Amino acid sequence: xxxxxxxxxxxxxxxxxxxxxxxxxxxxxxxxxxxxxxxxxxxxxxxxxxxxxxxxxxxxxxxxxxxxxxxxxxxxxxxxxxxxxxxxxxxxxxxxxxxxxxxxxxxxxxxxxxxxxxxxxxxxxxxxxxxxxx
Numbered sequence: 001x002x003x004x005x006x007x008x009x010x011x012x013x014x015x016x017x018x019x020x021x022x023x024x025x026x027x028x029x030x031x032x033x034x035x036x037x038x039x040x041x042x043x044x045x046x047x048x049x050x051x052x053x054x055x056x057x058x059x060x061x062x063x064x065x066x067x068x069x070x071x072x073x074x075x076x077x078x079x080x081x082x083x084x085x086x087x088x089x090x091x092x093x094x095x096x097x098x099x100x101x102x103x104x105x106x107x108x109x110x111x112x113x114x115x116x117x118x119x120x121x122x123x124x125x126x127x128x129x130x131x132x133x134x
Contacts, residue, residue: 008112009046013037015108016071016101032078037105040074045109063110064103071102 017033048066052058075098 005049005113008109009041009049011112012105012109013041013045016105019104020101036074036078039077040070040102041105044070044073045105049109058110058113060107060110060114063106063113065106067106067109068099068103070105071098071100074098074102 014034014037017030017037020033021027021029045066048062048070049058052062052066056062072095075094078098079094
């Protein structure tokens with residue numbers, strides 16, 4: 001990983017929390033949003049990035065979709081942490097909020113990771129052969 005990817009992984013999880021704090025007009029939500037952002041980044045974002053970089057291409061689309069998927073996967077953790085247990089309607093409402101915030105984090109990651117790339121995907125690394133060196 002490059003210095004740019006480390007910077008993107010450090011700053012992108014902060015963006016959804018800041019957006020949420022602005023929407024709610026309450027900076028206290030950062031106490032929940034920042035840890036959840038970093039948990040989602042370490043648990044889902046880093047593995048998705050490494051998978052995409054190894055087998056596919058890291059692009060704006062893969063970053064935003066990966067972020068949205070991470071948001072959907074982090075919501076049950078938030079539900080457990082907040083002990084709200086609101087049932088199916090609560091799950092739908094949570095997905096309604098967490099998927100877009102995950103997509104925002106993925107977009108922020110792409111913007112920080114590849115600022116000069118616009119919407120061009122990054123090239124995948126060369127495949128390594130398993131045979132002996134020639």
